Amino acid sequence: MGGSRRANLRLLLFCAPALIVYFVFKLIPAVSGIGYAMTDWNGLSQDYSFVLFDNFIAVFSDTYFWRSVWFTLKYVAVMVVVANVIALLLAVAIESRRRAKGVYRTIFYMPNMISMVIGGYMWMFIFTQVLYYMADNWGLTFLDHSWIGDPHYSFIAIIIVASWSTVGYLMIIYMAALQGVPADLLEAAQLAGANSRQCFFRVTLPMILPAVTICIFWTLNSGFQVFDVIYALTGGGPGRATQSVAMNIYEEAFRGNIRYGYATAKSTILFVIVMVITLIQLKVMKSREAEL
Amino acid sequence: MKKLLSLLLALCMVFALAACGSESTPAETEGAEPPAESTEPVSEEPVEAELTIMMSFPQFMDQWETYCRQFEAKMLEEENIDLTINLEMPSSGDYESVLQTRLTGDDAPDLFTLHSNNIQTYYEAGHLTDLTNEELAGKIYPDVAAMVTYNDMLLGVPIESQAWGPLYNKAIFEECGLEVPNTLDELRNVVEVLEANGYTPFMLAFQEQWVPQLMTALTLGGKVSGEVPDWVDRMNAGEGSYSEMEEIFDVIDLIMQHGTDRAMETGAEAGAAAFANGEAAMFVQGTWASGTIMSTNPDMQLGVFALPVNNNEDCTKINLSVSTTLAVHPSSDQMDLALKFANYVLDDEDSSALFESCSFNPLATCHTYEPASWVADANVYVTEGRSYKDLVLPSAVTDEQGRLLQEYYVGSVTKDDIITRLDEVYAQAIAG
Numbered sequence: 001m002g003g004s005r006r007a008n009l010r011l012l013l014f015c016a017p018a019l020i021v022y023f024v025f026k027l028i029p030a031v032s033g034i035g036y037a038m039t040d041w042n043g044l045s046q047d048y049s050f051v052l053f054d055n056f057i058a059v060f061s062d063t064y065f066w067r068s069v070w071f072t073l074k075y076v077a078v079m080v081v082v083a084n085v086i087a088l089l090l091a092v093a094i095e096s097r098r099r100a101k102g103v104y105r106t107i108f109y110m111p112n113m114i115s116m117v118i119g120g121y122m123w124m125f126i127f128t129q130v131l132y133y134m135a136d137n138w139g140l141t142f143l144d145h146s147w148i149g150d151p152h153y154s155f156i157a158i159i160i161v162a163s164w165s166t167v168g169y170l171m172i173i174y175m176a177a178l179q180g181v182p183a184d185l186l187e188a189a190q191l192a193g194a195n196s197r198q199c200f201f202r203v204t205l206p207m208i209l210p211a212v213t214i215c216i217f218w219t220l221n222s223g224f225q226v227f228d229v230i231y232a233l234t235g236g237g238p239g240r241a242t243q244s245v246a247m248n249i250y251e252e253a254f255r256g257n258i259r260y261g262y263a264t265a266k267s268t269i270l271f272v273i274v275m276v277i278t279l280i281q282l283k284v285m286k287s288r289e290a291e292l
Numbered sequence: 293m294k295k296l297l298s299l300l301l302a303l304c305m306v307f308a309l310a311a312c313g314s315e316s317t318p319a320e321t322e323g324a325e326p327p328a329e330s331t332e333p334v335s336e337e338p339v340e341a342e343l344t345i346m347m348s349f350p351q352f353m354d355q356w357e358t359y360c361r362q363f364e365a366k367m368l369e370e371e372n373i374d375l376t377i378n379l380e381m382p383s384s385g386d387y388e389s390v391l392q393t394r395l396t397g398d399d400a401p402d403l404f405t406l407h408s409n410n411i412q413t414y415y416e417a418g419h420l421t422d423l424t425n426e427e428l429a430g431k432i433y434p435d436v437a438a439m440v441t442y443n444d445m446l447l448g449v450p451i452e453s454q455a456w457g458p459l460y461n462k463a464i465f466e467e468c469g470l471e472v473p474n475t476l477d478e479l480r481n482v483v484e485v486l487e488a489n490g491y492t493p494f495m496l497a498f499q500e501q502w503v504p505q506l507m508t509a510l511t512l513g514g515k516v517s518g519e520v521p522d523w524v525d526r527m528n529a530g531e532g533s534y535s536e537m538e539e540i541f542d543v544i545d546l547i548m549q550h551g552t553d554r555a556m557e558t559g560a561e562a563g564a565a566a567f568a569n570g571e572a573a574m575f576v577q578g579t580w581a582s583g584t585i586m587s588t589n590p591d592m593q594l595g596v597f598a599l600p601v602n603n604n605e606d607c608t609k610i611n612l613s614v615s616t617t618l619a620v621h622p623s624s625d626q627m628d629l630a631l632k633f634a635n636y637v638l639d640d641e642d643s644s645a646l647f648e649s650c651s652f653n654p655l656a657t658c659h660t661y662e663p664a665s666w667v668a669d670a671n672v673y674v675t676e677g678r679s680y681k682d683l684v685l686p687s688a689v690t691d692e693q694g695r696l697l698q699e700y701y702v703g704s705v706t707k708d709d710i711i712t713r714l715d716e717v718y719a720q721a722i723a724g
Binding site: 127147238239 | 500555696
């Protein structure tokens with residue numbers, strides 16, 4: 001009895017630093033935010049009044065907000081597929097190599113270590129200067145698009161930059177999972193006459209499903225909160241064509257009318273949307289995992 | 293066991309850090325005493341003090357750093373205070389959000405800059421100190437002082453005042469034998485002649501929404517001051533509409549149709565550099581871009597003209613405004629020093645050099661320097677009475693104008709959409 005209690009206590013102690021930081025910087029602001037969502041605070045004055053659910057009702061007729069929600073949904077859908085497929089491909093390709101695994105792993109992971117804002121500005125330079133230079137001087141006219149100004153192309157640009165920086169992270173998770181696939185299972189499958197594609201889809205993929213769950217969960221979650229790439233790359237423009245929900249909330253809180261309470265109401269709604277979607281995703285994926 | 297040890301160590305470090313944090317607070321408050329001690333003999337050890345100043349123009353970082361150092365030296369010599377000034381300059385895009393966070397987080401800087409349009413809001417929120425009785429108040433030109441005064445109180449030290457309009461390249465205009473236009477027809481003619489001579493008339497740099505926004509600032513300003521002086525009042529009362537201003541799109545269309553390519557890919561700085569290199573003859577930007585332009589091309593012959601809105605010359609005027617204003621926060625624990633610094637900004641001996649090096653316009657009696665050629669250009673309009681006070685619109689509306697013009701440029705909204713949308717946003721802004 002005493003031993004297990006001590007063990008629990010010790011485990012708790014190990015978690016304490018992370019828990020305390022999470023509690024102070026995430027949980028408390030999140031909960032108190034719901035309180036602010038019911039006020040008309042403008043983020044500046046010292047007094048404000050409670051307006052109860054007025055903010056939430058106003059959100060429902062806010063076309064710009066719902067347009068940004070729609071844009072974010074599109075972004076998340078594309079990112080979940082693109083980033084995970086590329087990450088898995090890279091992981092498999094690198095794992096199947098005999099030599100220099102470490103080198104490739106480092107190279108593909110590197111963009112993840114660069115701050116997204118800096119990466120965004122780097123890519124902005126590429127999209128606004130380098131590509132045009134190539135188009136003008138080397139005759140690569142297929143590059144001559146309005147990469148920032150045309151909403152269609154700027155969406156592609158955003159996906160490129162976002163995948164560039166997240167793929168490395170997902171790749172590492174997939175690689176770890178791939179290393180955990182027992183070699184004897186694969187060997188048995190090969191002996192039974194399975195070709196390499198069958199091996200991958202029938203043996204490897206089911207074995208790494210837990211990693212797929214984590215990666216999709218992570219891309220969903222971070223996708224809904226996307227801010228820095230878009231902020232650095234297009235600033236949400238032209239107009240609001242590439243504005244994500246997070247940017248819409250930021251704009252409401254810090255620019256223009258500075259409606260802090262209203263912005264908090266919006267972020268509460270975003271929180272609910274993200275929670276519902278990730279809960280569904282976890283439930284679906286977990287049940288799949290259990291079958292195997 | 294090893295792990296437990298390392299964990300304990302980590303915890304110790306956290307507590308040690310926390311302890312450092314709490315110790316520094318009394319150290320700062322000690323600094324509040326110097327004013328009382330300053331009368332004592334100079335042989336005493338200098339008293340340490342700290343001032344935090346936040347400013348919104350990183351492009352003038354060097355000039356203000358130097359000025360702060362001068363002030364530190366002056367304080368050490370005159371008051372025997374070993375002053376350290378922490379000068380913070382967040383990028384202008386983020387400035388307001390950073391400032392707001394600091395003000396609401398009880399971490400207000402001793403002095404900070406704000407746009408003069410926001411003086412009323414900030415004053416009512418209790419963030420501004422009345423400077424009416426300070427020495428500096430008597431030096432500011434009355435027209436300028438009026439723009440930083442609210443309820444008969446002088447609430448800020450004006451720093452940047454602008455008399456501005458679109459910029460033009462004098463060399464190109466001269467080469468084509470062109471005069472500065474006074475009406476829309478003359479501007480159309482200018483555009484035609486420039487294109488006939490192989491020049492692109494307008495530099496377009498629309499990546500950041502505040503740059504296209506300048507077109508609305510200038511056209512609305514001209515139109516309102518020349519023909520509909522009560523428009524802003526009526527808008528604020530909820531009785532006006534942007535449809536009265538439809539005419540402004542004549543000149544906006546002209547600019548957009550005769551500008552450089554890839555406008556959405558060009559930022560304000562890149563645009564200024566390209567303009568300096570002669571890629572276009574005119575640039576709807578303000579005189580604040582002169583820094584970038586002159587450093588890109590020191591031989592640039594830069595001029596300023598008033599943007600015509602229509603064929604009524606009364607509407608062709610220069611925009612006169614005070615933008616950046618320095619305020620003292622009432623909660624400053626170094627009030628005396630903060631006020632001294634505010635006064636020092638308009639110091640009789642040193643202020644001129646500072647304002648000249650930042651190419652700010654002279655705005656107080658202590659400013660005795662020759663202004664730059666483009667400043668002089670604009671001042672000609674002002675002395676002729678052809679200027680108006682910058683329109684004060686709700687900042688949500690100003691923001692929206694810029695965004696809608698970006699969308700207008702890429703063709704995703706029409707003129708009518710813009711008018712409807714701006715009326716909506718205006719209604720929302722005055723209701724909130």
